[in-house]
Amino acid sequence: MPTGTLHIDLEAVAANWRALDHLSAPDCETAATVKADAYGLGVTQVAPRLFAEGCRAFFVASADEGLELRRALGPEPRIYAFYGHMPGDTLTLKRADVVPLLCSLDQLTRHLETLPRHPFGLQLDTGMNRLGLKLDEWAAVAELALRAEPVLVMSHLSSADEPDSSENAAQLARFHEITDGIAVPRSLAATGGTILGPDYHFDMTRPGVGLYGGAPFDRAEPVVALDLPVIACFDVAAGETVGYNATWTAPAPARLATVAGGYADGLFRALSPGVDAMAGPVPCPVVGRVSMDLLTIDISHLDRDPETLRFLDPHHGIDALASKANTIGYEVLTALGRRYQRHYRGSVA
Helix, strand or coil: CCCCEEEEEHHHHHHHHHHHHHHCCCCCEECEECHHHHHCCCHHHHHHHHHHHCCCEEEECCHHHHHHHHHHHCCCCEEEECCCCCCCCHHHHHHHCEEEEECCHHHHHHHHHHCCCCCCEEEECCCCCCCCECHHHHHHHHHHHHHCCCCEEECCCCCCCCCCCHHHHHHHHHHHHHHCCCCCCEEEECHHHHHHCHHHCCCEECCCHHHHCCCCCCCCCCCEEEEEEEEEEEEECCCCEECHHHCEECCCCEEEEEEECCHHHCCCHHHCCCCEEEECCEEEEEECCCCCCEEEEECCCCCCCCCEEEEEECCECHHHHHHHCCCCHHHHHHHCCCCCEEEEECCCC
16 A cells, blocks of 8 residues: 555646736746656646646756656747756757756856757846856856847746845846846746736746745645555553654543654654644644654544544645744655655646
8 A cells, every 4th residue: 555645636736827827917928847846746747737728838957857848748848947058968958959047157158069059048146146147257248148049038036935025126126237138038036926026027937836836825726635544543541652752642541543654755754743634624633753654643532543644635735734844835845755646636648
């Protein structure tokens, strides 16, 4: 038996893309970021559903991810790779028709020397200090780079999930300063930037986590639910301890369920204690440490032993679970384990 069942609603993904497309300016294209296997939910299922919905531009991390996506989608859509043109990528970029988003002087040189007629984009660093040409580098090579006719110039906001952050306006001003007047499509906004409004949209938005039900897109439809099977139910006496290092002591006689799932499946050790599983509408607290493959749940208040317990649902989503582990919904999604049986609603495959 698999560890559990991860339910993935592709219709909700499509609805979230439509909603973010509606938020984008009328003359702005809405792409989709599907890196990291569509944030852990399966790019070969998610991307075809978005393509069927009308999305024609996709962003991945690497050339290899682009090759996998090209095989799933065929020749029509444009695929952009955030890692740019890494050593060893040349043949893959060419074979998969992936557009590298060049992020350094070395990458610009490599691309123009090895794939001089292959489309490319440029990343500019406006304040994230992660990837992208620095402002002085851009000033030095802008004429050369633009003469080679890039198909996109982009940057990335560092604080778009905090609408009141002064960094947003500062990065927007820098992006205008260094790109206004160029005859190349521009992109600055992912999910958070899309929500910030049309000043941030330019020619293309590229939402990611909002497609999958995550903050800061609070209007997103929930995409995932997670059911874990109960392996065994048993009674403990008052004063007995549970789990590694005896971190929980039963204050009274209790009935517990041991569930198939743990930190190897994306249910972080930091979730113990403080998180609930759900038996229908009834919360059941995790007791003791989350271990690699198992959790123990207090079911004393249930009228019967459950066969499964749910850890993600429309009312207890990825960001609620993330807050219990002092992390973010992105990490919850991308950590969901490969041992789950995956059930897709709305697959176009």
